[in-house]
Amino acid sequence: MPTLRLVGRPFEGFENALQRQMDSFAASVDADVTFERDHRPLPEIHEELLDTGDIADGRYDLFLCLSDWLPMAADAGYLEPLDDRMAADPPEDWPEGWAESLRGLMAYDGTTYGVPYHDGPEIFHYREDCFESVDEQRAFREAYGRPLSVPRTWDEFLEVASFFTRPDEDMWGTVVAAKPDGHNDVYDFAIHLWSRGGQLLDDEGTPAFDSPEGREALQYYHDLIHEHEVAPPESVEMESVETGQFYADGKAAMMWNWSGFGAMAEDPDSAAFGRTNYGLIPRADAAAGEHTSLTVCYGLTVPAGAEHPDLAYDFIRHAASPENDRITTQEGASGTRFSTWRDPEILRSNTFYSILEEVNTGPVNTLPRIPEYTELNEILNEMVEAVVVDRSMSVEDGLAEADERARALLE
Structure with missing residues (x-):
């Protein structure tokens, strides 16, 4: 009996939705299948699986990947490209059923590596x-x-x-x-x-x-x-x-x-x-000030070296269906399909969905789509930690040091 192993961050919305989606998938496929879920804090996933490359050591068949990490993971060969599988057997309504901004977060260099599962903005x-x-x-x-x-x-x-x-x-x-x-x-x-x-x-x-x-x-x-x-x-x-x-x-x-x-x-x-x-998020009271938003998403991906890549993709298709995307929302995460955002019942219980489509289809900022972003993110993280948390550096010194490190990284 095959076992599909998933790794992702801990969050009750993810965990409850995935359990329901995994149960319904196991009941629907011809081959018996079981699941194992490994929920780890984001820093641990980054340090122990992405920095080391162990995400692709065959341990996992599914990776709930933060879009910040996808360019690096794709560029390093840690993720399976999904284009061929999606061309042969796409998720229902793909690609029109999702906002272009979200589809873009699950692609790198023209290749799709995942399907959106949970959305900001x-x-x-x-x-x-x-x-x-x-x-x-x-x-x-x-x-x-x-x-x-x-x-x-x-x-x-x-x-x-x-x-x-x-x-x-x-x-x-x-x-x-x-x-x-x-x-x-x-x-x-x-x-x-x-x-x-x-x-x-x-x-x-x-x-x-x-x-x-x-x-x-x-x-x-x-x-x-x-x-x-x-x-x-x-x-x-x-x-x-x-x-x-x-x-x-x-x-x-x-x-x-x-x-x-x-x-x-x-x-x-x-x-x-x-x-x-x-x-809208406030803006600076200046000529250049603007209301802005940030969108990132988590997507279901297949790590390179997965033991059951085809079965893992079948689960991704299953989780991306209209019914299962609604389940993602019902369990406290945020579904990613237009059909969920427009669902009258969802809108009654989650009034914030009324602005999701507007934000995701309008001007919205994303973080730099470069393979070095995970390292740049850590530089920025350490800058904020030094200035805001430890208060060991001034704002000016924190920015200057981070700028110097970022330039060295990107040169």
């Missing part, structure tokens, strides 16, 4: 009841001389976050995932950089983040926690799932985070149930 979450309260509106106007409104700029965001920060009530203006795991800490820096008109790399692929926009972005991120104290101090130890739960527990008035964490806030047991709305 990052959006703005806010406690609508806080903004609609007459008492809060009156108090805010008295304090700031203007109406209380959902912030459109980072300056407005800071005022609103300061107003709602009430540690004695276990309430904070915002929460950020600054844990140095190479995930949201880097993404947060990128969002602040882009929203100020900056770039990670310029058009020639040269590092461009050590710039006035980069300094302002990193300083603002640092100051939210340490200077203005509008985010809880434990933000430096929190990763993305923990911040999503923190918000769902009613402890923050606002956050920018992955759209899928709206599912936590809209769970009937959540303290934020029925109280959350969504919008």
